[in-house]
Amino acid sequence: MRMKSLVTLNGLLGVPGAIAIGLWVLAIPLVWLDARFPIVGDPLPFWLAISTDTARSLLATIATAAITTLGLVYSIMLVVFTLAAGNIAPRLLQRFSRDRVNQITAGLLGGTFLYSLSILRATGPDFRPEMSVALAFLLAAISVLQVIHFVHSVSQSVTIDAEVATISEQLERQINRLLVETGADTEDFKEESLETAIKAERSGYVTLIDEAALLKLARQHETYISVQVAPGDFVLSGQTLAMAGFSEDKEKASGSVSRAISLEPYRGAVDDIRFSIRILLEIALRALSPGVNDSFTAIACADRIAAALVKPVSEGLRGDVRCDEDGVARLKVPGLSLNDLLNMSLHPLRQAARGNVMMLDHLGVVLNSLYSVAGPDARKLIAAHGKVLLETASAGDPLSSDLDFLHRRLDFAVDD
Structure with missing residues (x-):
């Protein structure tokens, strides 16, 4: 609550x-x-x-x-x-x-x-x-x-452009929280000792996970907590929220874990990266619909999504394991991988842009720009999206000159 x-x-x-x-x-x-x-x-x-x-x-x-x-x-x-x-x-x-x-x-x-x-x-x-x-x-x-x-x-x-910029700034702040290095590997987290299942008391969307409170609780009980849900997930009543290894005061400790994972009847944008991305996608997909047909608004949304993805593709994202003040791995929280972020952001735009040469070309510009700042692992993922974009453009029966131009723009995907 x-x-x-x-x-x-x-x-x-x-x-x-x-x-x-x-x-x-x-x-x-x-x-x-x-x-x-x-x-x-x-x-x-x-x-x-x-x-x-x-x-x-x-x-x-x-x-x-x-x-x-x-x-x-x-x-x-x-x-x-x-x-x-x-x-x-x-x-x-x-x-x-x-x-x-x-x-x-x-x-x-x-x-x-x-x-x-x-x-x-x-x-x-x-x-x-x-x-x-x-x-x-x-x-x-x-x-x-x-x-x-x-x-x-x-x-x-x-003003749509101003709203898109404001939403993307919020999305960038949310994603940048995932760039912090925790200094822990998945192997350091002892998940096999977790026997206490904390279940949801009601159905709802996960809007906030208080990692600081969960870390403090795990440190107090000298145990580990593995959260099974992520912000934006819809949880059913009775579904497992987390697994823990509490040996005493199980009821009280389990209640503290439940309170640290907030469930609401509707999605919120406080700490939900998926929610912010979906708002930008909703604006873009509405703009690409035949009833609106506003490609420039969709292009603005694609640009702002790309701006939020710059640091993840260049620096990478942190893992799922969190450490306490003593550097001991105590908490595991499922997060978004770079592949998840790219798929969630780029696939809907590409699918809606089929037949729209202007939008397809700009998605090629976005992928080219991200590829230029990406690390080795991220470049493989971006190249895969470039190949799929070329296939989508070919399926839309474009002019051969337009398709050749897109091939030259996505030369990194063709070469790969």
Whole structure:
């Protein structure tokens, strides 16, 4: 349930609510300060000094404008969500709901409304909280600037190229976590002693595996843990999540392992490489469909996928075994191999591009670029994809000149 709580806190409920409540609570100490240290006479500068009637009118105006603009902001969000779901990809809605600009805008407007309303309630003929009113005016000015920034951000949210670049940057960060060397080989992991099976209590998608918690648990019990599922997998109730060698407190330890492997009814993009790749593929395949026929968007997706694969093909990926602080192999987590990444990313694009000479040619450019930076093992895999691409192009009945040009571009695959 930790993952579900994290998604809720990072959505349009947790962060905006926290900001709004924080600004609302801020009214209490400010009103107390104004009451405890009243301003005698009129020592404030003219741009801060204000009469009681003007203060009440100003606070009412700010509160009304803030709540009205908040409704408008949420309306704009819904429109953007609808456009993004229809024109780009429905699964982008999770990412939009976690956008910090959207969250801060909603929280600031809601907090300004609650703060101004609280100060308005405390303002009367015998009490004029001038500093509190000044802060309400400042919040109103900040809210205007934030709304302008929000409109600018929303205008970019429906730009496909900008969204593709943002998703690919997230994918690159996720893949780069797999480049860390652990210093352990599979042979160092003693899997034969694992007899305790930890089973799933409910069905769902694996959204997060807390490797640090599992390593700490294995070190405490001086045992080993072998995780049987990977982020993105769908697990059935009763299916084995992990195998362990706990000798004591088996129930408690097994519960800790289950809590470290988060299961949710839907896929998430927190630590799921497959999810990020599938979003880019969804955008590309939709663009290549006859109803859309937007090859340039598919080309942009292919370029960004290639950018995320640069380090894996040049440096390789880490193994499945993780070590604890003492360098002892304690944890085994199934990961993505380089072959898995290439197959998952390139095969759907190649299959959808059959008959599209422009897209096939650009896939040849992508493979050529990856081949130029790849290591020896990765080059063999890329050459195999190049051969399959040539076969796909030949099956689509292209012009002989186009096919010859593609052969020259993929000369490394032909030579191999």
